[in-house]
């Protein structure tokens with residue numbers, strides 16, 4: 001059992017800087033939890049506090065049911081994997097994997113057993129006698145994982161382990177890590193600043209900004225129901241469009257008034273707007289590029305095309321509306337000219353609304 | 365080492381001296397005890413096997429941590445003179461600081477470097493004399509943190525070409541880690557070369573010859589923005605991405621910084637001037 005519980009965790013560094021602020025997070029046994037957020041938001045700090053490499057300034061950390069704040073890292077039954085492969089250049093793969101166990105004075109026979117098993121899982125059995133220099137980047141990363149696996153930890157802690165690999169290998173290794181997680185049935189905590197990685201790998205995602213947790217949820221919830229403006233903007237590429245608007249009641253329906261144009265909200269959204277007393281208030285409308293469609297003239301908003309990016313299966317269309325730039329993503333190759341006027345409409349089932357002051361979602 | 369020699373002379377009741385590796389064939393009334401580091405003891409009498417074994421163990425245990433005055437070459441400006449072990453020059457000192465797990469750290473260092481090149485200063489600090497690029501500091505850091513499970517910092521001296529600079533090189537690393545606390549808090553690896561400006565400013569400061577106008581703007585967000593901008597080679601796009609802000613926001617902040625400090629850090633000269641003044645503010 002290796003549930004992890006972070007209870008009101010704070011970190012203030014020696015220079016007085018508070019990197020982590022009141023983090024509450026429960027990571028279930030066998031979960032694949034992703035910590036994601038922009039540079040400097042406190043991901044690494046949080047992970048290192050879980051590992052015990054960084055002291056916890058305030059709050060309780062539990063592994064299973066045990067309070068581990070004051071337990072040395074080596075007694076926490078965790079394993080770390082970093083972005084540097086961290087292999088001994090002069091030792092064989094086998095010896096690299098054996099090293100930590102030798103340090104812990106594990107009997108030889110058991111070391112061999114564990115390495116054989118890990119090597120099999122990672123498909124590196126034929127590499128055991130090689131030196132790290134004779135391996136490819138992906139193979140080295142596997143060995144680094146192997147070193148963690150042979151420890152038989154209750155929790156794997158990974159800090160951007162794939163960020164040194166090239167794009168193709170990174171995609172391969174993502175799949176590999178997902179498979180590994182299934183096979184090992186152990187708790188993973190995985191730090192990344194890459195939202196694609198976050199969306200594709202985790203069972204749940206914890207989005208952080210400025211040392212504060214913004215939202216913890218399954219990937220599709222994070223995408224479809226972002227809790228606030230920050231999460232909405234951070235997850236998704238190209239980014240969600242944000243447009244200031246005023247919510248108005250018209251013939252019993254709710255519309256978002258944008259500079260004279262009106263966008264009808266779905267009935268579900270409308271009832272939440274009413275319930276939250278937002279009628280008549282200024283808000284921010286959020287709409288993802290793929291939820292904007294080009295429509296025939298006369299309907300929708302009239303906008304001006306700036307640039308189109310042809311991506312093969314789809315196209316990004318950058319357009320301006322009232323002097324501000326936005327993006328739409330359309331299926332297929334659509335080649336539009338600079339300055340061309342088009343009409344667009346939003347998928348009103350997929351419009352997001354945020355409080356202008358608190359930046360929290362109104363539709364949750 | 366001298367203390368050990370004295371102790372041995374008392375125990376054995378005869379003269380004991382230190383000799384180099386392949387020197388000297390003992391005569392009938394002398395015994396050679398082989399120590400580590402190519403250093404041997406010449407004992408001026410014949411010893412029985414029990415005595416030999418005993419002395420051997422004594423020498424080993426005292427040399428295990430700090431063989432033959434190794435510590436001296438770093439801590440004493442003249443230490444190099446009494447040290448006749450030769451290193452390959454040029455070399456660099458890696459000063460490794462760790463919170464705990466000393467045994468594991470020692471074990472890892474031993475498997476990554478020649479035993480002779482490792483000097484354990486105390487329970488939280490070891491220095492390695494590095495002459496190869498077989499392992500990078502990043503790899504070592506990774507190995508230490510993931511295997512010894514302790515938080516680690518590595519400070520790397522400038523390239524040292526002569527034994528008489530060993531001491532200064534070591535003192536530099538101490539200054540580097542102090543400076544690092546002010547201007548590179550986050551960095552776990554600090555290299556001399558990356559810290560030239562800060563060293564420069566701090567040394568001028570100490571000589572009290574430096575009197576720069578403060579560029580403190582009393583806005584930590586603005587100062588962080590400036591630093592990230594400098595670290596990203598004055599590249600607007602990269603900086604904006606790093607900070608996850610819109611490029612217009614970045615430009616707005618840079619303008620604001622210029623209004624307050626007078627420096628437009630998009631320009632190389634202004635960037636340098638701002639950076640120096642900023643360092644002077646940080647290093648007090």
Ligand SMILES: Nc1ncnc2c1ncn2[C@@H]1O[C@H](COP(=O)(O)OP(=O)(O)OP(=O)(O)O)[C@@H](O)[C@H]1O
Pocket residue numbers: 013014015017018019037038039040041042043044045046193549550551
């Ligand atoms: N030892 C330290 N002393 C002071 N401040 C620190 C220290 N380590 C990190 N910080 C600061 O704490 C904040 C969080 O840092 P952290 O490394 O946790 O961020 P991160 O989310 O992992 O970012 P990245 O994506 O860049 O790795 C940053 O502002 C950083 O500058």
Ligand SMILES: [Mg+2]
Pocket residue numbers: 043044045
């Ligand atoms: Mg990080």
